[in-house]
Amino acid sequence: MGAQPDGLVAVVKQDCPTCTLVEPVLRQVEQADRSLTVYTQDNPEFPAGIASIDDTSLEYSYSLNIETVPTLLRFESGKEVARAIGWHRGEWEEVTGLHDLGAELPETRPGCGSKSVEPGIAEKLIVQFGESSLSARRIEIGASEDEMEACFERGWTDGLPVVPPTEERVLRILEGTRRAPDERVGIVPPNNNECTVEKIAINAVMAGCKPEYMPVVLTAVEAALTEEFGMHGLLATTFFAGPMVVVNGPIARQIGMNARVNALGQGNRANAAIGRTLQLVIRNVGGGIPGGVDRAMLGNPGKYTFCFAEREDDSPWESLSVERGFSPDTSTVSLFAASGVTPIMDQASREPDALCRSFAACLKAVGHPKSANSPAPVLVISPEHTSRFGDTGWSKGRFRETLNRYLEIPVEELVAGAGGIPGGISEDRAGDQKTLPKFRANTLHIVRAGGDAGLFSAIISSWGGSKSVTREIVV
Amino acid sequence: MNETRILLDPTSEQKPAQRKRVDRPGSLAGLTIGLLDISKNRGDIFLDRVESHLTERGLTVKRYRKPTFTRPAPVELQQQIATECDVVVEGLAD
Secondary structure, three states, rough: OOOOOEEEEEEOOOOOOHHHHHHHHHHHHHHHHHEEEEEEOOOOOOOOOOEEEOOOOOOOHOOOOOOOEEEEEEEOEEEEEEEEEEHHHHHHHHHHOOOOOOOOOEEOOEEEEOOOOOOOOHHHHHHHOOOOOOOOEEEEEEOOOOHHHHHHHHHOOOOOOOOOOOOHHHHHHHHOOOOOOOOEEEEEEEEEEEEEHHHHHHHHHOOOOHHHHHHHHHHHHHOOOOOOOOOHHHHHHHOEEEEEEEEEOOOOOOOOOOOOOOOOOOOHHHHHHHHHHHHHHHHOOOOEOOOOOOOOOOOHHHHHHOOEEEOOOOOOOOOHHHOOOOOOOOEEEEEEEEEEEEEOOOOOOOOHHHHHHHHHHHHHHOOOOOOOEEEEEEEEEEEHHHHHHHOOOOOOOHHHHHEEEEEEEEHHHEEEHHHHHOOOOHHHHOOOOOEEEEEEHHOEEEEEOOOOOOEEEEEEOOOOOOOOOEEOOOO | OOOOEEEEOOOOOOOOHHHHHOOOOOOOOOOOEEEEEEOOOHHHHHHHHHHHHHHOOOOOEEEEEOOOOOOOOHHHHHHHHHHHHEEEEOOOOO
């Protein structure tokens, strides 16, 4: 598209009642000022009696930055010097320098939305006519190639189909963050490659994210790339674990995450796509491929995606993020190394103390019943189990203390050979201690989630090389 | 406009955009060589000669035949060749 010639320009569409209202005015203007050029977004026959220019491709509307029709502009020396939006007699007379325009029309009438700003259109026009702000390499897909198959063949997927990352889709998902596409987010293991917001957005598109998930996704990737979390080791270990994302605070509800029925399972787009994006970033940006640096002997199904929200709104207890020092109004992402879900079934305990004993008995088996000072797992406590404590006035602190007491294991059960099992600690390591804690520094992570009914909770066991990390989500 | 013809690279862009062919082996020693007859006229005669040259050198050869040259090999045959052979020789013309 060349430079706009000097004179008047009007952009209209027949579908807009204000445009049809000003149809006679446009004829009036054209007769008085032959410089008028009219661009029509829908029917090039409109306005009647004027040789308008077909802008059904919206190229002119896009480059003139039209948001409302009708819009009337004046150009001088190739530059826009005046613009009237909608119908306003005074403004039209000022822009045109003409008098008595549309004498029989009302004084003013608002316009309609330009077709160039309709949902889904804007990104298309940027790709077609604009200058792209994206710098990722363009991969051309052969005419006979299926784009889903192309993604598989290039090794970009986790084994399930991905949404092909077109420029349009990536531009759209970037609307979900204020951060610039070229902003660096961190270094992704195992190949220690630099990762930008744009690369994360591309993988988020592939994983199935909506734009509004982006703040959670970006924070999750940042958390995963911290020194404490140790993503490199977590990827490389022969153990089962992969990263698990827990979301706290208002954003979980805003983006429609699931903290209730089947919270750890399938079926919720936000849960599924956010967790999957993190895995795809490790795979595609970091080069972490199973059988390559990912040496997991078995892995676990959570390595496709593992992400859920804490059920906070009706909880008698402070949430995980509040325990970690954040305000309940702050949204956070917490990352854990997660090795899989083990159910706890206790439908009999009515007393809080009994339920603590029950939890402790199950938790003692994590990893191996003879391993003490184990990495802390996540205890996902169900609403019904939480009620046993909430209804009797037990705080989360009291629950923790009691549970920790029952998680002390007598040294005689832990020494090598005890129970006929060779593994265990040497007698001297036990020193004078009569018991050892099951989990390192008594740090058990407690998150409340799940449906209303079910006297079950879950243990999500961890991996020793990683420390759980919590980060605030900045929207 | 076909909007999915250009994709943005999700990787660190350290591999060429065009996928590389599998490297040719430096030597055929110890490898299993598949000879695929695509069912074109006299292709079998050509492959018989290739086979005798290869077996004279003490190499392992396996023979396969496509039902017709007009269509791609059936998936089972592709899978069979891929699992049984290291390299394949295929005649493409009369």
